[in-house]
Amino acid sequence: MxxxxxxxxxxxxxxxxxxxxxxxxxxxxxxxxxIIETSQSRIAGLISGAGTITVGDLERLARRLGFDDEGYQEELRELRRDNHKRGFxxxxxxxxxxxxxxxxVDLEKHVDQIRLAEVEVVPGLLQIEPYARAIHEDAPPVDGGVTVDDRVAARLARQEILDKSNPPSVHFVLSESCLRxxxxxxxxxxxxxEHLITLSNRKKVMxxxxxxxxQPGRRSPVGNRFTLVKAPSPGAAGPLELVYTEAEGEIRYLDDRKALAAYESAWARLTNAALRFDESREFLAKVLDEWKQ
Incomplete structure (x- = not known):
């Protein structure tokens, strides 16, 4: 891209x-x-996040649409300032x-809420370095000279959001298979x-x-991996909500209301079927003892 x-x-x-x-x-x-002498397709591209707009056009569009408050326009200008320079x-x-x-990865730096359902593998945001290294050791080579060290460093760098002064709220539902x-x-x-148990005691890590x-219930999507993210907006449009899904060779970002509603329902069923937080911590301790035997 x-x-x-x-x-x-x-x-x-x-x-x-x-x-x-x-x-x-x-x-x-x-x-x-x-208003800004462009095409409808370009406006659609801007709305989908795939386009760019000059400061002048953005200000003119806002004013002509009735949004002439200087504070709001500054928020728009700030959003336009993209921090990913060429080569980042x-x-x-x-x-x-x-x-x-x-x-x-970019969204994770802006969100105030992440909810993630996982099977088979401990989520990247919760992985320790040796675990991440073990996962990547037999991964196929990638163009550009990317090494296992690069992959592990990239995985661990994403976890920096958990140590911010005001970290996002992160909530995970892990199949027992992640632990086994x-x-x-x-x-x-x-x-x-042990790391999972330690993290589970943090205020914003669930x-x-x-x-x-x-028994998860017939309609609980126990085999599905998905992530729900919510990023607050500094403007007037309300938070950005997306569903991230990943399968072999396919990554999708969904933001339409029907998809969001379906995954919200799936999340509700999973969290209802899973152990409570205190029960989950006890279960983690039990599995830890079994790994020590």
Missing amino acids: PMATMRTARKLLLGREIAHMIDSAGVSQAEAAA WSTGHNRAYSEDLRLL RMWGDEGVMQAQI IQVLPFRT
């Missing part, structure tokens, strides 16, 4: 604000496009992020589960376990 058209968190948030202004003014995308993703460990994954599937050796698994012996 060319850098000029790559979607980022700021572009998506700005797109939401543009859509909000157009809807509030009661005009069509084509009418909004005429092609240096150091950033090279290890695939083009499809870069939007999620061995990566590395017994020592790695012990250290990884971990629930869905044991094999628990």
